[in-house]
Amino acid sequence: MARVTDLICYPVKGCAGTSVTDARLMPAGLAHDRSFMVISEDGIFRTQRRHPRLALIRPTISADGTRLTLDSAVSTDPHGTVHLDVTTSAARRDVDLFGASFKGIDQGDDVAAWLSDALGTPSRLVRVPPEHARIADGLTPGPSGYADSSAVHLLSRASLAHLNRRVADRGAPPLSMDRFRPNIVVDSHDHERDADWAALPHAEDRARRISIGSAELGYAKLAVRCAVTMVGQDVGARQGPEPLRTLAGYRRAASGGVVFGAKFSVLAPGKLSVGDEVAVTEWGDAER
16 A cells, blocks of 8 residues: 655645645545635635745644634745634625635735735635535535635655656756645555555556545546646746646646646545555546
8 A cells, every 4th residue: 555645735725835744634625725715806816827926925724723824935025924813704705716606704904915915916815614515526526615626636756756757858857746736645655665556657547536544535537737837836936847848748638738646525534644554445547
């Protein structure tokens, strides 16, 4: 079996992730993952596609989700830190996520002013309301907060290593895992590397049901990649054309675009920890 090597939560959609050693897997993904979203004044979600500086904003959220802190990954950034007590009782406002209409709970003027200053454009912060009932599509549909689609993004180190070998053949430097913003990173046990499914690049494409600890995931779809993968997460700026240039040569989907990693829905919530074994209990054919 494979094992979990990294767990990453992204409390604010589009902002930096937080690596954790333990996490609760909820019906809509890791606890607090993509439960907040930065929006324009007219409610359209902000993304690193147009605002790569989102990558430099580091959210920290309390275990109970009632306290959120935003600061900058740049030590010389003059914007400082903003703390807020999360509200779930404020007025709802309309938000737009990829053209779909949802609701968000506005988190107030102080954090809005901080974000507007940090991003250089008027922005506000909203939270997923408790009544949020979004169901993401795919082979296994499931609840999702403000993630692009399904609740959980899983990627293997073998897939990244294979990509980086191809990138190196083009004379480009290797890419870090954070370019792809996964929630769960898996790798093979070193002493069983030849036998582990996770030693094979893109094996996650064929995993239809996965057990990790007491939790269970069901395959939804392949992860279609976009311009966010060209943003250096440590600098908050595009550094293209990789990886899209290389992925287009061997990972182009029949429906268009390029794919890398897989999205899953939560079949059974539970606790996840780095080091947990990852067992594929059902396999299928790779989608293309």
